[in-house]
Amino acid sequence: MxxxxxxxxxxxxxxxxxxxxxxxxxxxxxxxxxxxxxxxxxxxxxxxxxxxxxxxxxxxxxxxxxxxxxxxxxxxxxxxxxxxxxxxxxxxxxxxxxxxxxxxxxxxxxHYDPTKLSDPVYSEMHDLERLYQEKNEDIVREKNRLHKILSITFPEIEKLLSSTDGDLYWNLVQEFPSPKEVLKYDIQGLSKIILQSTPKNMGTLRSQHIASRFIDLAKESFTISNSIYAIKETTYHAHEVQTIDHMKTQLIDEMAKISENLPEIKVLTSIPGIGLKTAVCLTAEWGDVRRFYSSNAINAFVGIDLIHYESGNYTAGDHIRKRGNSYARKILFKAVLNIISASKHTPTNISLSYNTKKQSSGSKGTKKIVISAMHHLIRTMYHLILNNEMYDTKMFLTEH
CATH class of the missing domain: 3.30.420.10 (Ribonuclease H-like superfamily/Ribonuclease H)
Known part of the structure; x- marks a missing residue:
């Protein structure tokens, strides 16, 4: 029965x-x-x-x-x-x-097959990764709010450094939320504060150069509002951005720690252009990849399987389904871009396939070519993980 x-x-x-x-x-x-x-x-x-x-x-x-x-x-x-x-x-x-x-x-x-149970570490990683993605969304909102309030209190500070990311920038925004705070110091005094504000080693000449530029920008800046509330809002958002960024780093470290015994992490990071963050985030999203019966099943899970439609004399252009794990899709998309960037020093079968298709199509359809490279990357990852092999550039380029 x-x-x-x-x-x-x-x-x-x-x-x-x-x-x-x-x-x-x-x-x-x-x-x-x-x-x-x-x-x-x-x-x-x-x-x-x-x-x-x-x-x-x-x-x-x-x-x-x-x-x-x-x-x-x-x-x-x-x-x-x-x-x-x-x-x-x-x-x-x-x-x-x-x-x-x-x-x-x-x-x-x-009569479906019973669900195969995976190591609990995959579930733990998935929970951490979803929190990481939430923090990604939070930091984007906070950066937009910080940019908005700085447009009122101190717009020129965004020109101070080459990037508006990092502890040095966020510390300086909290310390000097308005130009008048900068102009209280001379170059030497400001240089000392800058040296104290950076978590990395910085030379005195570099700090003095930043201090000099900081004073010049403060003199140029036209402040719309110097109200105490606008100043508080500026320091608050800078602090929030910094806190969220630190939390993101901690989450990646935690995922790396609990997954250190998973063989696929080492396998994925052996691919030139794939770093530890990409490896742990991708593993957290798709879980134990061995449960998929083929790489095409992973394509469907991620949502990059192609839809073909034709009726009568009409044939629509093929496009991806996008009915899948959007986070994994985004991680893979960025991974391909990183692999292409790393190919200047270490070419791979993925970057070679991308470059060949890009040259044959000119500059058109770049996103479609990246999607095609994602298919290629998934097949490569699936093969390596199933066979517990490290990426061998010579072998894959020879096969290609």
Whole structure:
């Protein structure tokens, strides 16, 4: 006999449908908490080797998944798009109870493989990486706010250094949020403060050069507002940007620490142009890449699989689906650009493919060429990780 539990998970509750040899025998609702999982455990205990299926619904399904893992029940976590496609043939209405029944019916028809459990480190990395991405979004907002308020209090300070990033710049903005604060000092006095403000070693001549330029910019600056509130807002946003930037660094360090025993980190960083940050962030987003049956499956997961459409005499240009992990897609896009930049010193099969296509197409379709290079990069990464091989430039260029 076949026993199937279809579970439709929502935020606070889950609907459960039990099929025995394709016949519905029971439906009930549980809360997604300790008491609810006790009820589910009692029901599961009534059947021998029950098949369990539910949709992956982000954070909402994680409590159910954690319970099933701790209770040592095999389960199938199905992609919502796959579930919708398979249930559309027999589901005409949509309710939570019908979704639970539909999942059970889909399991009885298709007999999906159980979900392979990955090392818990991948889940930990994923949580850290999502926090890292949140901080990325936060720092962009804070930088925009800082730029806006500096346009009122001290616009010329943005010309002081070659970059408006880094501890030296943010420390100076907090120390000198308006030109009048700079003009209180001569070059020697200002030079000493600059030396104290940089976390890196800086020579006296360099600090004096910055101090001299700082005073000149302060004299040129036309301040719109010197109000105490505008000054406080300037120092606040500079401090926030600096704090978030430090937190981002700490998150990368933490991901690197907990993943130091994962062989794919060393494999990925062996590719010229791929640094530790890219390797840990990408691994955190796509998890254990060995669970994918092919590199094309990774393309679909990332959302760069191609869509082809033609009807009658009309054929649309191929374009990527973009229905996938947008963070992984962004990381891979930047990784390709880094590989191309590093190819000046260490060419790779990815950069060679990119340059060949770029030359043949002129300067048109650069983004499409990068997407093509992403496909190439994914195939290379997948091969290396599956075989636990380091990147060998000579071997890959010879094959290419």
């Amino acid at each position: 076949e026993f199937i539990f279809g579970i439709d998970v929502s935020r606070y509750t889950s609907n459960v449908a039990i099929l025995v040899d394709k016949h519905l025998v029971k439906q009930f609702k549980i809360s997604n908490n300790v008491e609810g999982f006790k009820i589910l455990d009692e029901q599961l205990g009534n059947f021998a080797k029950p098949l369990i299926i539910f949709e992956a619904t982000g954070v909402y399904s994680r409590s159910l998944e954690s319970y099933l893992q701790q209770a040592d029940y095999p389960y199938t976590r199905i992609n919502p798009l796959r579930a919708k496609k398979d249930m559309d043939s027999f589901r005409h209405n949509k309710t939570d109870s019908l979704d639970a029944l539909g999942l059970a019916k889909a399991m009885s028809m298709h």
